[in-house]
Amino acid sequence: MELPTLEELPEGYRSGFVAVLGKPNVGKSTLINAFVGQKIAIISSKPQTTRRRLRGILTLPQAQIIFIDTPGIHFPKHKLGEYMVEAATRALRDIDLALFMVDVSQPPTREDEQIGRLLFLDPARKERPAPVILVLNKVDLLRPKKEEAHREAYLALGEFQEWLFLSATRGDNRERLLELIIEYLPLGPQYYPPDQVTDQEVRFMAAELIREQALEFLHQEVPHSVAVVVEEFQERREDLTYISATIHVEKASQKGIVLGQEGKTVKRIGTAARKEIETLLGKRVYLELWVKVSKKWRRDEGALRRLGYVLPKKE
Template structure:
């Protein structure tokens, strides 16, 4: 890559990899999207939304922060969960700095303890991000903040924010500026991620499924993009299979007279059209694939495997 593509940076330019870690559902992906000002990672009220590491690149005049959004750290119950945990922990050796995100409206639980233990094995600066301050009374924020800090006394800084409403988000960027090491720009300023459009499309479909399905069903869903074709006139034809593990889940996902699948499809299509800035035809099918979450070959095919590095 030539210097030209990267642009000129001042002598005091700082850069590096920022691992965004924490237990499920605390707002890691919301925070990364808020910092980037763009929806890269899908978000849902259900834990274990994120399944893969996703890079999000923030380029400013004096700073390039490369965020690694990760799956929530939890105790895995199947091979998919094991992959997700490994994916989350694998971000740490690559990182220059950690944003440890917690939900300060709640006291620490066992999973937060698991995160702290994992972080204690590395000598990285850790910024403790007390998220969801918008739903936390000040006295509770103080008390829970203290209890989170106790889990990892070596925390470098802590900061209360609302990733959802934006309070404190610019202050997080200021902390990155302070704690990332001096370094070059690694990516061209217009590159904001390393994942492909196809991945983002499949994720948007999965997000709508997560949003509308309940209990165990959303966790049993995987999206397999079969076709992504530009049609004459600029429209895009996308066909995807939605995997579930059981016939009963298939029935729920399709819904009464196809109503659920239609709803998921139409909401996903609108977001995909906004992403691609093209007209989209979206064709969804539901396929029962028993125990795919425990099947290494199927997980590999769906992209749930650790990249060798």
């Protein structure tokens, strides 16, 4: 599909890349899913759910916004954590706008302060500065007597062009945030076809939906030790897709937990994931899951690469 030229677009058409940053579990993926109108990023109450950078695309009559969902910035404890923080940091390159998303129901943490330094003090950012909007999310959980203190503490983290309260789950102030985003985007063309909502391949999205259900059904440290790789993805019939995927864990004991008694846990993961993938594809899915021990994969750069955690080369 050919993209329209600037001359074919309405006068004053705007477009650009908007990085959404914040510490783990502040609602970045929830917001992007709501904006694009489709689940392109998995969601879990467990922190550090997003591991890779992905793009969500919203095309409007007057603008095209490419949201960049980033892993939550935190203090890493292993190679996977380092990969996630580097992926989030690189998302700041060549952007037109940054949304710094915080949990306003709580005061700023060390992670919030770290992101503030990255946005406002990092030398690389000074070469091509982009405006920053502070998004005070989870206002529905904020106690009124804490509102002023928390707001002022977050505003002290940097020189923000704009700020606003938001409830990503309820939708409070989302339209106002969208207006602000468009206002700060430059004039420009459409970078993606109007009906495209993400740049992710279907295989990756299927693997993420399986991992989402692993996060749902597993507890404590086990879900964070899980990686999912789709080994086969075949259209068997017009109305049926066959998918074979491997769930990687770090220890034999974790494999037993993922399998569950008589394989019941992995079956529940598979059933729930299959329904999500069928919704994504709009057709029936036959899903096979396997569980494999890949010892200490989160600490091994080679294992990370084999499991698909590869950063693009620095330009």
